[in-house]
Structure formats: C-alpha cells, structure tokens
Amino acid sequence: MPDADFKVGLLGHGTVGSAFAELLGERAAEIERFNGRKPVISGVLTRTQGDFEEILAGCDLLVELIGGIEPARGYVLAALRAGKHVVSANKQLLSQYGEELFETARERDVRLRFEAAVGGAVPVVRLLEESLSATPIERIHGIVNGTTNFILTEMAQGSSYAQALADAQSKGYAEADPSDDVSGRDAAAKMAILARLAFGTPVHLNDVPYEGIEHLHGEDLEYARELGLGLRLIGTAERRDGGLSVRVHPAFLYPGHPLASVSGAFNAVTVESETITEITISGPGAGGRQTASAVLGDVVSVMTGGARPPAPPLALRLVKDVESAFYLHMEVADRPGVLAAVTKVLGEQGVSIKSVVQRGIGENARLVMVTHPVLESSLRTAMDEVGAFEFVRSTPRSIRVIEEEFT
C-alpha cells in the first residue's frame, strides 16, 4: 500500500505563498520519489477565503506565510497545540514570541521550522541547527538584510543614499516605507533568531541594539574604498565577557573578511568556532521563489523526520556594552590646538588612537581617526564631549571596524 499524501495547509497566498504552492506542485513527484510520500496543498487561507479550523483539521503540517504578529501567532499556537507541525517564514513572530512557540512545540513533540525567516534562500538556520549542532560556536557575523546591502553596494559605486534607496525601491528590493530595513530593525529580528539557535539563549528583538545606514555619508564609503575596506550593515552575535552580545550596526570590514565581498541584494552569514575555524554561506536574500524554496525545504525536512524541537533555553547573560575598534569622523575648524583638544578628551575616556588623518583645509577640514578596541559606552561619552566643542562643526560620526582575527 502506498503511503498517504502528506497534507499541507497554507496560510497566506501573497508573493511567497503563491510561489510556494506553485513550487510544491512542480516538485511533488520528485519529493515522492525519494521520500515515499507526496506533499499536497490540502487547504489555503487568504484574507477572503478559507476556514482556519477546517484547514487545520485537514492537514499534517501548517505553512504560515501571513507575516506580522496577529493573527499569525494565534494560528501557529493553535496548530502546535493540535499536534500539527508548522513551517513559518515569520521573523517578527519568531523574534518576539519564539520561546512561547518553541516551548509549545516541545510540549507537543511537533516540529517548528523557519528557514525562510532568516536569510531568504540561504540555509543558515539549518547550518546552525544541524551541521554545527556539535560545534561550540563563538561568533556569527551576518549580512542579513539584502535591501541595505544593495544600497551600500550602490553607494560604494558613487550613488547618494537617496539615489540608491530609490533604485532599490524601483527594483523591488525596498518597500515604499523602507524604515524597517534601513534602520537595522529587520536585521535585528533575524539576529535575535540566529542567536537563539547558535547560543541557546532566548533573545527578544527588543534586546538587540541596532543602528541603520540612514546616517552614512558618501565620504565614509569613499574612505572605505581608499583603504580597500568593505562597509556593510553587519549583524553580530557572539560570546563576550562570559555572556552573549547581539547587535546590528554598519561596520568596516578588512579586505579578506568573507563578508567584505558580498555585493548587491545578497545575504551571507559567517560562523566562527574553534573547531571549524569559519564557515560562510551566501546567496540571494529575497525573492518569492527563493523564499518559497526555503519553505519547501523545511516541509521536506519535516516529512523525512529530520527536524527536532528546539532545545530548552540556556541562560547566557546579554552583554550590552562591548569593545570595538571605531572609525571616527569629525568636521572641525582648521586651527591650532584642535587635534590636541580632541585627543585629550578621547584619552580621558580610555580611547586609544591607532591612526589619524587630517583632511581638507579651512571650511572643509576634518579629522578621521581609527581607534583601538574600546568600550562602546566610553566611546559614546568621549564623542559627546568632542561634539560639544565649539570648533566641531557638525555631529561627529563613528562606525565600527571589524579587524582580522582568523588567518
């Protein structure tokens, strides 16, 4: 007797939802060939059609592609409680209610998979959950927002921020309201999810400090180009001072860094660990069919019994104030004593200077410095003091610098 079909209930039929239904239809025969069971869509819920209870009762697995918190959260919880497996692409939900969902999935011994919630088609969730499950991870660096990486790539080629953003919007990489992307909040949600997987510690979106790319200047990218550095919006999750630090901010990357060469609307994640040195995975960050492919991969994992419930949480302390090297940019009056006054304030806060360049003259004079690693709080205090000098003509800028650690 052949196995019965594997019935998939689908919530949401937008770009990803319709691409998923199409892809499942195309691949069903091949999946049956190696799996023994054939996946079929047993019901679809849209804003105007379908009945959730009926779809739930008639499926083996629920795919949630609605997005946002409610009603998605209610549906997913109901499905898990009913003993149904769930596949979701919902980063908001996972980064804010992840523990509630994980705990429910553990209690009912059902699977909850969410590859498409982080990194589009790039299978970084699986990399962390499975390939590296035997590896003590030290650090993750990720480019997890394709929109901002596209904008930064364009800016590196001379576009202004406004031009690059408009270009991203016309190409469909950025929403009409791009604030979630450009502010770093979208990346912060994804890093919260990755941090939970890599380090076992629950991290809520609200625990992740983030800075965006809105305040970067063409001049900063020019500086990066001159020195052969990449400037990228980087999410970091790492062990620090016996705890865990998770954060998102623009950063200069040294030329050999695996993320420095990731261009355009791509995503990439580097995982560092003593046992594996470093592994990097990269690919397209978005696209309906790419995301649908990740969702279908999750469905297949559940069908083959490969997924396991998330492990119970560990409690690593979240470290908020961490050391980084910084690039500093100050527009200053061109007169004696300025450099001395700035370096005195920096020195008082323990900010040690690695290199300094004074550029331009007169109205255009500016100081560009790179510091040795320093606590972010000390740097902020110093920069506030520097910004208060009457000879500083506009708010000083600071961007983190990620230096070589592996060779």
Add this chain to the structure above:
Amino acid sequence: MPDADFKVGLLGHGTVGSAFAELLGERAAEIERFNGRKPVISGVLTRTQGDFEEILAGCDLLVELIGGIEPARGYVLAALRAGKHVVSANKQLLSQYGEELFETARERDVRLRFEAAVGGAVPVVRLLEESLSATPIERIHGIVNGTTNFILTEMAQGSSYAQALADAQSKGYAEADPSDDVSGRDAAAKMAILARLAFGTPVHLNDVPYEGIEHLHGEDLEYARELGLGLRLIGTAERRDGGLSVRVHPAFLYPGHPLASVSGAFNAVTVESETITEITISGPGAGGRQTASAVLGDVVSVMTGGARPPAPPLALRLVKDVESAFYLHMEVADRPGVLAAVTKVLGEQGVSIKSVVQRGIGENARLVMVTHPVLESSLRTAMDEVGAFEFVRSTPRSIRVIEEEFT
C-alpha cells in the same frame, strides 16, 4: 528512565579519529542536553588493537575513519547489513562503491552519512541532501581540494609551482606524495559524490575526467592577474544536453564569481538553480579537528533521526564532451603568416576567437587567445593540429574560462 547512551564504534585512530574521539568527549554533555541521549565511544579499532566483530556488536553506529577501499569497504558493508548506522569520511570508498553502500543502507533502512568525505568542515553534503532537496539543481561548481587552492593562491602571488608545492608540504597541506591532489583525482572523487547527491545519478570516480594543476605556468597566473580573473582548480557537475557532465580542471573565473575570491587552503561550493539563483558555502577544507567536527555533526544527525537513506538512483546519461570557452597559449615563431595559419586551423574546427593578443618578440613570441564556447573535442583536435606546426615551439596550453551567467 533516562535514555541509554548512544554507542559509537570507531574504526581508525589517526589524526581525524583521535580528534573525533576528543571532540565527542568535549561535546557529549551538550549533545545530551538537546538530544536526550549521550554519545559515547564504545570501542576503537586500530591496526594493532580492538576486535571488529565485538565493536560492531556493541555499537549503535559505526564511524569509519580508516580510509582507502579495503578493509574499510568490508567493515562498512558488514555494519550496514547488521542494521547499524554508519558515518564515514572515506571519499575513495564513496566515489567507487557508493551505489553498493547506498543500496545496502536502503535495504536495511539504516543511515549512511559522509559529510566529511567532501569539503572537510564545509557542510555541502547536507546542503544538497537536505536544504536543497526540494530544488532542481542545475549546476555545482566547487573548489573541493584545499591543497591545490593553496598552491594556486601562492602562485598568484609570484611563487613557482615547485616553491608553492614545497610550501604546502611544509605547512602540512600536501602529502609527501601529492599526486592525488595536484592531478585533480582527489577533487574528481569528491565531485562524483556531489554529483550523485545533486542529480541522483550514480557517478563513479572513473567516469570523471580530470586535469590537474601540474602543467600551469606562472605566466597563466600573470595573465589572470592582469585581467582580474581568478585561476582555480574547479570541479563541475551540471546538466548538459539532457544529460550530466562531471569534470575537474583548472579554470579562469570572472572577477565577480563567488569562487574567484576563495583563497588559501579553503574549500567552497556554489550551487546554482533557477529557484535559488545561487548559494555558496565556504570554509576550511582540511584539518583534523575541522573534519572531526563534520563527522560528529553526522553522528548527531543520525541520533536526532534527521538522516534518510539515499534515494534510489536515476539514470542521467553522462555527457563527456561539453562546450567551454578556452584560453589558449602558444609559443610561436615571430614571423608573418603564423596568426593566419593558426586561425585557419581553429576556424576549420569551429573554434571561434573572442580575443587575441600577440606578446613578446623573436624567441619569446607567443599568442594568447580566448575562444567563444566550443566543444572540448573540437578544441583538442584543433590544438593537436596547431601543435604540429613547425613554427609552434612547445606544446600549446589551454585552460577553460568560466564566464558570468548570473547577474
């Protein structure tokens, strides 16, 4: 009642074997935490110690780290037939007796995993088997031999082949007898394994034509540097002409290709497909602890029930003669009529020239050409004819060129 320990029998206790035993000891508690069962080494077979039958009877899973065909093949078959799961890092075995092992594993419904047989710590097997199992793959390009990539990286910086090889040997990247690496045979074995996973078609090592890096000249790398191209030893497995082509050869890569920037003893694999565009994964290609980490990851997969037996084989025809663009290098006499004679022979074989440069004068004159894509057999015929001209001073060289296809 707590679950019983998960008993692992270990065959081989060399560099990887001892690193594996050590890593398992370090990670056992953490694996138990999320898995419920604790992995323990229940027996070790070395050349001088241990009894295979006893180890087999006392284990849940057998880890084979002996290498080579026999006795490894006999042990693995015996384990599978006894209903034991097997994890192996043995590329020779998988690329020559893979179907026999897969079939036995399917019959007994046990798992056979081999992440460490391809790409060291880089989880490309899992990427193909699981993440992309729902994706129709079009092409794989891989740098799957760290030794040759290290040598080519050194040569690109001005070392001779002999210097670079000696350097690789002193750093432990190359064996005293490096012929398996530099000939491309090691890479061919790995590509045979990847092709089976990606395309479902059994590919024997003997079915994979390979060229190595022994005949590359410093001049070829100089040419690559001038044009901003990478020169790498590339394994390819791709759908071609309704069949499958699997091969290994040096190739020039256009600057934006994800593999062009992979340097040193790293491995990297790019998977291309219409649904995912392209995904690249990279990391260290070797190292006892890195390889041990991949082996342990496989053990954990089996413990969590995540692995499935390989699908029954499909029969794609193996295509041996495929089209590529080529770079051609000919040392010629510096006199009228030479270019005309060469281009006439090329034209007769349907080799169309994209660009041509004549370099040097007198004794040092040489022609460097890049062709449009042409069948390899036609190119070979043409090059044999060109090589027979009395004005050609040494055997002409040809290197494939991989041009941009995705944007």
